[in-house]
Amino acid sequence: xxxxxxxxxxxxxRAESAETCWRVPYAxxxxxxxxxxxxxxxxxxVEDECRTALLLVDCQNTFCLPEFELFVGGRSGRGAVExxxxxxxxxxxxxxxxxxxxxxxDTHTAQQVFHPVFWIDRDGGHPIGGETIITPDxxxxxxxxxxxxxxxxxxxRVDLSAYALHYVRRLTRDGKYPLMIWPYHAxxxxxxxxxxxxxxxxxxxxxxxxxxxxxxxxKGNHALTENYSALRPEVVxxxxxxxxxxxNTPLVDHLMxxxxxxxxxxxxxxxxxxxxEDLRSEFAARNPSMIPxxxxxxxxxxxxxxxxxxxxxxxxxxxFGRFADAGMRRVRSTxxxxxxGLTG
Numbered sequence: 475x476x477x478x479x480x481x482x483x484x485x486x487x488r489a490e491s492a493e494t495c496w497r498v499p500y501a502x503x504x505x506x507x508x509x510x511x512x513x514x515x516x517x518x519x520v521e522d523e524c525r526t527a528l529l530l531v532d533c534q535n536t537f538c539l540p541e542f543e544l545f546v547g548g549r550s551g552r553g554a555v556e557x558x559x560x561x562x563x564x565x566x567x568x569x570x571x572x573x574x575x576x577x578x579x580d581t582h583t584a585q586q587v588f589h590p591v592f593w594i595d596r597d598g599g600h601p602i603g604g605e606t607i608i609t610p611d612x613x614x615x616x617x618x619x620x621x622x623x624x625x626x627x628x629x630x631r632v633d634l635s636a637y638a639l640h641y642v643r644r645l646t647r648d649g650k651y652p653l654m655i656w657p658y659h660a661x662x663x664x665x666x667x668x669x670x671x672x673x674x675x676x677x678x679x680x681x682x683x684x685x686x687x688x689x690x691x692x693k694g695n696h697a698l699t700e701n702y703s704a705l706r707p708e709v710v711x712x713x714x715x716x717x718x719x720x721x722n723t724p725l726v727d728h729l730m731x732x733x734x735x736x737x738x739x740x741x742x743x744x745x746x747x748x749x750x751e752d753l754r755s756e757f758a759a760r761n762p763s764m765i766p767x768x769x770x771x772x773x774x775x776x777x778x779x780x781x782x783x784x785x786x787x788x789x790x791x792x793x794f795g796r797f798a799d800a801g802m803r804r805v806r807s808t809x810x811x812x813x814x815g816l817t818g
Contacts, residue, residue: 476524477811480567484510484679487566492558492672495535495665503675507682511569518685519573526811527732528565530577531704531739531746531775532693533558533673536659536666537580538740543659543666544604546741546776549787553776554740558670561738561774564807565676571811573732575677575688576725577669578704580660580745581695585624587641588656588700594621603657604780610642632712637698640713650708651744653700660694691725703748705756726756734816736769736805743777743786747793754800766801769814770794773806 486506510516536542538554546554565572584591590600593608595618601608612618620634628634642653660667669677681688694701696719700708705726707719729735735753739746750770757764777790798804805814 477526477568477571479812480810481514481516481570483563483566487562487672487676489559489563491675492562492670493539493555494671495539495668496671498671498675498678500678503679504682507679510679511683514570516570516683520685522573524571524734525573525732526571526734526736527729528572528575528736528738529704529729529749530561530575530673530677531737531749532578532580532660532741533561533670533739534580534660534666535668535670536661538670538673543657546778548742548776549779549785550776551781553779557738557740557774557776558673560807561771562672562676564771564774565680568811569680569683572680572736573684574686575680576691576728577673577677577688578691578693578739578745578749579667579669580701581662581667581692582658582660583662583695583697584658585627586697587638588654589658590655592621592624593618593655595619601655603655606655608642608653608655610639610646613639613642632698637712641698641709644709648708651700651702662695689728691722693722702745703752704745705749705752726753726760729753730757730760730764732767734767734769735764736771738771738774738807740775741778741786742775742794743790746775747790750797750802751793754797754802758800766803767816768797768802769805769816770797770802771807772804773808 484506537544537546538558539545590603593601596616608618620638625634645653677688691704693704696707699719706721710719711717737750753768754765777786779785779787794804803814
């Protein structure tokens with residue numbers, strides 16, 4: 475595969491802009507993007523011979539800025555911030571080689587199975603987000619149970635107590651992460667839900683320069699299941715086999731139309747890792763020749779690390795080692811794409 479050499483970064487981009495939240499000046503950037511494309515011979519994406527998708531997993535304020543709810547700091551303590559600086563530069567330098575950008579948006583409301591209000595203990599207290607794991611043993615012992623007020627709100631649509639026990643058992647059976655109660659985050663309509671401003675600006679600039687609609691993908695909005703992966707929820711049916719959530723088959727179908735799929739985003743240990751695993755599984759079942767065309771942009775993603783509490787770095791490295799063993803490519807944003815070893 476032949477990619478054009480990396481270009482320059484437009485003068486409006488400042489790396490430090492990835493550290494804060496601000497309004498993107500759309501009208502001004504649209505003019506800049508059109509002029510930049512004309513000056514640098516950047517053609518509309520429909521003319522691409524090698525079609526390349528950039529899948530950005532959850533590059534949102536809630537995960538990527540230190541003052542927000544679930545900042546992914548990695549071992550450096552600045553992981554997602556530094557990742558997004560490199561990611562923006564990568565997008566700008568490779569405008570002419572990236573056909574389409576596909577950002578996923580983790581999307582939540584208050585009364586979801588992984589948020590504190592969904593559960594109470596024997597004294598009526600709620601779990602602490604980010605510190606509480608709920609297991610099948612906890613439910614069977616009565617340590618935690620579904621909040622009766624939430625059950626009343628659901629009415630007779632579903633037996634939430636029975637479903638909750640099914641849910642945590644299913645997570646254990648399928649080898650998933652146990653049910654973690656997270657702080658309220660990525661709340662629909664809130665500022666934490668938005669893309670990091672610098673990333674949003676780079677994505678918008680790409681869309682204008684390449685005359686390509688950005689394809690946004692919503693994930694995580696089903697109340698009764700977690701949804702780490704962009705391609706499927708953690709649990710897809712209740713104890714009676716009725717659907718809870720569904721695979722994002724349209725997105726898989728769409729990704730199959732590209733020659734190369736590049737993956738970046740947050741967190742490397744959770745939403746990125748599960749997305750890549752599901753991508754590997756889907757491609758293996760449908761067209762195994764796609765697997766070596768998946769490129770994992772490793773300097774634009776970081777694992778969850780909470781100093782003194784939890785560190786997913788080693789587990790993440792093991793997972794990405796398995797992805798590489800399966801044929802996927804571990805690459806860096808600073809290496810020109812024509813040196814990534816892609817052929818065909």
